[in-house]
Amino acid sequence: MLTVSNLTAGYGVPNILQGLDITVRPGEMVGLVGANGAGKTTLVRVLAGLLPARGGSITINGSDTTNVPAHARPKLGLAIVLENRNLFGELTVAENLRLAERAGANRPKKFDIPRIVEMFPAVGEKMAVRCDLLSGGQQQMVAIARALLLQPDVVIMDEPSTGLAPKVVKAILEVLRGLCSEGMSIVLIEQNIGIASSVTQRAYVLSTGRIVHHVADGGWPAFLHDPHLVSRYLGQH
C-alpha cells in the first residue's frame, strides 16, 4: 500500500509539487493523469527517491520512505518503471534481469525468470540481445520484467504507452490487470486519458502540481462525459 501525504518537491523556487495526497490500496490500479507540465514526472522522481521531497511523507506498507535513498526503496517493496525505461542498453536482457533478481532476492518471491518469460514471450526470445538493440515495445516489456523481479508490492508506471503500437500497449495493459488481480498495487501515470480510463479503477487529476480532481471508483464515465473537466485539466477533447 502506498500513501503520499502533503508532498511538496521541486527543482527551484517555487515548488512544483504543492501538497499532494494520494492513497493506493493493495490490488488497486490507480491512474494519475495530467497534461504536460502538470508535475507527473517530478512526482515519479520523488517517489523513486531520485529527487528529495521538501515536505510531507511517502509511506510504503506502513514504512516511512520519504528520506530512504533510491537504491534502498526496492527492498521496501517499491518498483518504478521510468518513462524512458532506463534499461542498461549495453547489457543484455538477461544481464538487466539478473541485476533486478539480485536486488529482489531478500523479498518474498513472486516472480522468477520462467514466469517472466511466460508473461512476456518476446523477452524470453531476446535474453542474449543487448537492450539498446530491442524495439520500443520489447524494451518496455524488459523494463516491466525488471521491475517485477524486484518482487514489489507497489509498481509505479510512468507513461508506459509512450511511442508504442496499440497492439503492444494492449498486451502490456493486460499484464498490468493480471498483476492487480494478484494483489499488487499499481500507479499508472498517463497523459492518454483513453488508456488511463480503460484500465484504472479510479484516478487523480494533477494540474500545476496539485491534485485538482479525484475520479472515484466507477466515476470514469461521468468524468469523460464532462467536457469542461477534461479540457480544463487535461487539455484534451
Add this chain to the structure above:
Amino acid sequence: MSMMLLAQACATGITNGLIYALVGLGMAVIFKGSRLINAMHGELAVVGAATAVYCVEIAMWPTWLAVTMGMLIAMVLSTLVDIGLVRRLFNRNAREESFLLLTVGLGFTFSAAVLYVFGREEHLLPAFGDEIYEVAGAIIREQTIWIVGIAAFILIGLKLFYKYTDFGLAMMAASIDPDGAATTGINVRLMRTATFALGGLMAAVAGLLVTPMIGVSYQMGPILTLKGFAAAVLGGLTNPLGALVGGITIGLLESLSIVYISSGLKDAVALSVLIVIMILVPDGILGRSGRKGG
C-alpha cells in the same frame, strides 16, 4: 635494415605498448564505471611507483611489501578523490569539463608532491627477475615477460569480473544509467567509489611494472596519461581488450618510427597514425561490437 633490428623494434614496441595498455586499461575501467575521463591516471601510477621506491630505498622494506604499499596508497588516494571531490561534483550536477579539470588539477598536484618528496632524480625499483632471453634475434628481459603475463592476467580477470560477478555487472549498470541503476536497487555512489578504487589499483600496477625498466620521476605522469588515454580511446574506451590492442599499436608505431624514420618524430608519427585510425574507425579498432567489452 636487418631482420634482427626489426625484431628488436617489435619487442621493444610491444613492451612499451603493454605499459600504455595497462594505463589505458585502468582509464577504461574508470570510464566504464563512471563515464569520466581520469586525467590523473598516469600520476596515480607515479604515486604508486614512488611510494614503493620510498619504501625500498628509505624505509628499507622488502620489495614485495613496498609494492603492496604502492598499490594500497594509489587505491586509497583514488578512492578519496572520489569520496571527497568527485562525489561533490556529481551532487552539484557538474558537467564533464568540470570533472576533467578536477583530474587535470589533481594530476599536477600529485606530480608536485612527488617532486617535493623525491626531487628531480629518477628512481628504479628492483626488477622481478634478471634473466635475458633471445627470441628471433631480439633481446627480451625477464621483466617484459612479467609485464606480458600480468597484462594477460588483468585482462582475463576484468573480463570474468564484469561478465560473471554481480558486483562487476552492477558497476557497469551504475555508469550506463544511474537512475535506472538506483531504481534497480544498485547503490550508484558505492559503485563509482569501487570503480575509482579499482582504477587506482590498476594505475599502481602499471607504474610498478614500468619502474624497474624506466626510472620513476615526477615528470612521468602526463606522458603515461596521454599514451594510456590514446590506447584506451583507440580500443573503444570502455573495452579493456581494446585498450590492450590500442596500447600495443601505439608502442609498435613509436618503435618502428624510431627505426625507420627518426627518434625525434616517434610521438608525431604514432599519434598522427592514431588520428587517421580514429577517423576511419571512430568507435575504436574493435568497432561498435567491442565497446561493451569486459
